[in-house]
Amino acid sequence: MNAYDSRKMADVLAPMGYNEVDEPEGADMIILNTCHIREKATEKVFSELGRLKKHKQDAEKEDRKVLMAVAGCVAQAEGDFIAERAPYVDMVFGPQSFGTLPEMVAEATGAYGKKRIINTDFEEEDKFDKLPEETIATGPTAFLAVQEGCDKFCTFCVVPYTRGGEYSRRPEAILDEVKALRDQGVREVSFLGQNVNAYHGLNADGETKSLAELMLMTAEIDGIERIRYTTSHPRDMQDDLIESHAHPKVMPYLHLPVQSGSNKILKAMNRKHERDLYFEIIEKFRKVRPDIAISGDFIIGFPGETDQDFEDTMDLVRQIKYSSAYSFKYSPRPGTTAAKMGGIIREDIKDARLQELQALLNQQMRDFNEQTIGKELPTLFDGTPREGQLYGRSPYNQAIYVTGHPRLDGQMDTVRITGTNGKSLMGELVLL
Numbered sequence: 001m002n003a004y005d006s007r008k009m010a011d012v013l014a015p016m017g018y019n020e021v022d023e024p025e026g027a028d029m030i031i032l033n034t035c036h037i038r039e040k041a042t043e044k045v046f047s048e049l050g051r052l053k054k055h056k057q058d059a060e061k062e063d064r065k066v067l068m069a070v071a072g073c074v075a076q077a078e079g080d081f082i083a084e085r086a087p088y089v090d091m092v093f094g095p096q097s098f099g100t101l102p103e104m105v106a107e108a109t110g111a112y113g114k115k116r117i118i119n120t121d122f123e124e125e126d127k128f129d130k131l132p133e134e135t136i137a138t139g140p141t142a143f144l145a146v147q148e149g150c151d152k153f154c155t156f157c158v159v160p161y162t163r164g165g166e167y168s169r170r171p172e173a174i175l176d177e178v179k180a181l182r183d184q185g186v187r188e189v190s191f192l193g194q195n196v197n198a199y200h201g202l203n204a205d206g207e208t209k210s211l212a213e214l215m216l217m218t219a220e221i222d223g224i225e226r227i228r229y230t231t232s233h234p235r236d237m238q239d240d241l242i243e244s245h246a247h248p249k250v251m252p253y254l255h256l257p258v259q260s261g262s263n264k265i266l267k268a269m270n271r272k273h274e275r276d277l278y279f280e281i282i283e284k285f286r287k288v289r290p291d292i293a294i295s296g297d298f299i300i301g302f303p304g305e306t307d308q309d310f311e312d313t314m315d316l317v318r319q320i321k322y323s324s325a326y327s328f329k330y331s332p333r334p335g336t337t338a339a340k341m342g343g344i345i346r347e348d349i350k351d352a353r354l355q356e357l358q359a360l361l362n363q364q365m366r367d368f369n370e371q372t373i374g375k376e377l378p379t380l381f382d383g384t385p386r387e388g389q390l391y392g393r394s395p396y397n398q399a400i401y402v403t404g405h406p407r408l409d410g411q412m413d414t415v416r417i418t419g420t421n422g423k424s425l426m427g428e429l430v431l432l
């Protein structure tokens with residue numbers, strides 16, 4: 001979502017003459033787009049700001065002005081603190097406000113009298129209306145935010161506080177954006193949302209469209225060959241979304257976080273479901289697409305997690321068999337309910353449990369990748385990491401490396417898988 005937001009910030013600023021650059025050296029504006037999910041996010045922002053400040057000071061010696069901004073969820077949560085502790089920062093704005101960047105820049109640069117900007121208001125209803133309709137594609141794959149925010153209030157999570165309540169974009173606006181991206185060569189779209197399967201966009205006729213309906217409308221667009229979505233919540237999983245995976249353009253890949261396999265911990269996390277619901281959902285998906293790749297998220301060492309609770313998580317992982325997963329040690333986020341819970345787990349116990357879980361998940365990823373050896377997979381090439389080498393993704397979202405000509409970059413071709421290093425696949429082009 002932050003990568004998407006950064007892209008949109010560049011789009012919003014382009015009419016003002018700003019171009020994106022790879023390095024902060026020589027830039028006229030530096031925007032630090034922050035994420036509040038990971039541990040010690042605020043400290044990381046200050047240490048990064050300390051490093052970036054040098055560019056502003058160097059520019060001042062040359063009588064050149066550099067605007068410095070902090071955007072994203074840390075800005076939303078800690079706006080006043082950042083403004084106080086980093087007086088050299090000119091703009092602080094949350095993820096709902098960057099549609100008004102041109103006005104903020106005009107104010108901060110002194111067009112109407114120089115002013116420091118602190119903008120952490122929630123304006124999710126019209127955030128997307130303020131963004132430019134034209135989206136600039138950067139390759140054959142594109143992310144599109146279709147939904148934002150969350151009303152679930154899992155006890156460990158800051159998203160409902162930093163991104164606000166659930167909001168779905170209008171289907172027509174999304175389909176127009178998809179067509180504009182298709183016209184620029186995009187062949188794969190990934191619909192994004194903190195709770196993407198809660199999507200319920202109202203169309204011009206006043207009808208509510210589900211994520212499945214949106215994906216099937218997108219599948220009608222000529223030139224779009226692959227559709228993905230992330231991230232889903234088990235509670236919002238509808239049968240029509242599961243069934244949409246029968247469509248050849250909907251990729252056989254599902255990212256469905258469960259966080260814990262213990263009903264007690266799921267309750268303490270306020271996930272609003274038990275482990276059985278998760279099993280039922282995965283079973284339904286596998287009926288529609290037996291080959292579907294399942295990915296998940298896990299939090300290890302949540303307050304009160306006993307050896308048995310952890311064993312329940314390991315048991316769930318053994319039964320599901322993931323193709324990939326993200327797993328982290330629990331750490332408290334200020335302001336969340338879990339941050340005030342007792343039953344804190346010792347770091348060494350968390351470390352040992354995380355290691356055990358990750359060993360199992362890595363083995364499952366290796367197993368999943370190994371069973372694709374010898375298969376021929378349609379691969380969308382999206383980059384040339386080295387001369388003579390192409391990088392692409394399989395339908396199952398596996399990274400694939402092949403030897404090939406750079407003119408194939410952006411194309412879909414068939415690759416025979418010849419090997420794996422556990423994480424990614426190696427293959428050769430199949431000349432049809």
Ligand code: SF4
Nearest residue numbers: 150152153154157159
């Ligand atoms: S559903 Fe996801 S985004 Fe919403 S509160 Fe829970 S973890 Fe956070």
